[in-house]
Amino acid sequence: MDALLKNRISLELKKLLGERVSDQIEVRKEHGAGFSYHACMPPDWVVSPLSTEEIVAIVSICTTYQLPIIPFGAGTSIEGHILALNGGVCVDLRLMNQVLEIDTANMCATIQAGVTRNQLDETLEGSGFFFPIGPGVNATLGGMASTRASGTNAVRYGTMKDNVLSLKAVLPNGQLIKTASKARKSSSGYDLTRLLIGSEGTLGIITELTIKLHSYPEAIYAAVCSFPNVEAAVNTAIKTIQSGVAIAKIELLDALLMNAVNRFSGLNYPEKPTLFLEFHGSSAEIEGQISKVQAIARAFGGDDFCWETDETARLRLWRARTDAAPSAQAMVPGSKIMSTDVCVPISRLAKCIVDTQTDIAETGLFAPILGHVGDGNFHLTIPIDPADPSQLEKAKALNERLVQRALALEGTCSGEHGIGVGKLVYMNQEHGEAVEVMRAIKTAIDPGNLMNPGKLLPQVGYV
Structure with a gap:
């Protein structure tokens, strides 16, 4: 980029945001990698807006100068979603972290996109409600929506697409839109909420979300159960779901990972393929679920369940599950x-x-x-x-x-990590002609290809 032009853009951004603009290489590198294995590709500028109105103004500047726009949440994405492939402006949303409303009467909350998962948990503590989607890292809710995140509770509560009622987003032309309402269902118009959820920042910048809240269960029981082999553990999970058990969580850690978790977290679980389970509901409801799942596990050679009903012990059990990735990493210093x-x-x-x-x-x-x-x-x-x-x-x-x-096996290349750049090569194979429909939507909304370019959709001719 021409030095005079770059200086002019810097002046415009700084006039708008002051010190919340940076072109320092250290800051740019922090925003050009994420958790992915892909090489760092930093943006030219990092900006940190405080409001939706400032994002509208940022997008307007980027549109004027045809600059790529890369939305940034907590930088926890895995498939290279935040790489600045062609430079441009990284819009860091972490300062937009206000919980705007907790509406317990309608079991929903409205938040800015930079609110993190842990922050939301702390805000809801003691309210009798919780938000069930947790991807295992302290991601922002805007980032979770952009990647259609999931997590351990998805088997009962669904993914982000099932738990966002409406949102606000700034489109590539600077237009601010609000999708849907607090109503739990609607047959009015295109479902723009779910179009933007999972779009990985390629159609606009999500700035606010209205999310569903769920009543905290009357009782929660957690257990672990080890098995002679992975096939037995997985078949137990399959049979549990096919039997209609409304289990809240059912997670598998193989023997290698159980060994790593024991070393990392100072635990002594059997180092065999293991299911981590959690049951939500009334005590009577849970007892029926437990009886059915225990019978299924025994039929596949599972050991006795190791139960945790005390909240502190239960959180310690699930902390072992949460520590899975750092446990594996610690095995290879x-x-x-x-x-x-x-x-x-x-x-x-x-x-x-x-x-x-x-x-x-x-x-x-x-x-x-x-x-x-x-x-x-x-x-x-x-x-x-x-x-x-x-x-x-x-x-x-x-x-x-x-x-x-x-x-x-008629599956998908990614259940919850998303596409980014890491799995672009599989989009045509998985979706066929539907990729052209996706591309038509992208072209209609973002004709200049400014919003997170090079992500999610392969370029024409890309096999």
Whole structure:
């Protein structure tokens, strides 16, 4: 970019935002990587708005100068969503972190997009309500909506697309729109809320969300149960869901990951494939669920359930699950994590996981499996030694085979991580002609291709 032009743009941004504009290389690098294994690609500027009105003005400047616009939440995305492929302006939403309304009468809350998951939990503490979507990191709710995030509660409560009632977004032309309302259902017009959820910042910048709240359960029981092999554990999960048990969480950690978790968190669980389970509801309802699931687990060779009903002990149990990624990373000191996920129809989950385990064993990589097995979604967490470039190449090849395996089983290349740049290559294969419809929507809303360009949709001719 011409130095005079860059100086002119800097002056306009600083006139609008003052010290909340930075072109310092350290700040730019912090905003050009995220949690992904992709090389850092920093923006030219990082701006930190305080309001939707300031975002409108930022977008107007970017449109005038045809600058790429990259929305930024907490920087926790995995597939390269925040890489500034062509430079431009990174819009950091973390200062827009106000909880605007807690409407308990209508069981919803309105928040700015920079509110984090932990912040929302703290705000709701003692209210009798909770928000069920938690991706395992302290992400912003705007980022969670942009990537259609999910988490451990999805099997019962759904994903972000099921828990956002309406939102505000600034489109590439600077227009501010509000989608939908607080009503729990509507048959009025196109569903723009769900069009923007999962769009990964390619159609606009989400600035506010109205989200569903759920009543805190009367009782919560958590348990762990180990199994002789992964297939038995996964079949227990499959049968549980097929039997209509309204379980809140059912998570799989394979033997490798249980070993890592025990070392990292100072625990002593059996180092065998293990299901972490949680039941929500009335005591009578939970007792019926427990009886059914225990019978299913026993039929597949599961050990006795280890129960936690005390809240402190239950949180400690789930902390072990939350520590899965850092536990795996600690097994390879100095490593960086490459994480990937797929999702398949639940009846085919056991085959996909067992075949993947065989594949992992043949690669020689340390690649433990973590699964949201209640909805057919699982992850590989692969620590990569930076001093051994061959490991990354092996991991990429393993990921390729994993995705092809999932697609062959009528699944998807990503259950919750999203596409970013990391999984662009699979979009045409998974969606076929529907990619052209997606591209038509993108072109109609963002004809200049300014909003997070190069993400989600492959370029024309990209196979």
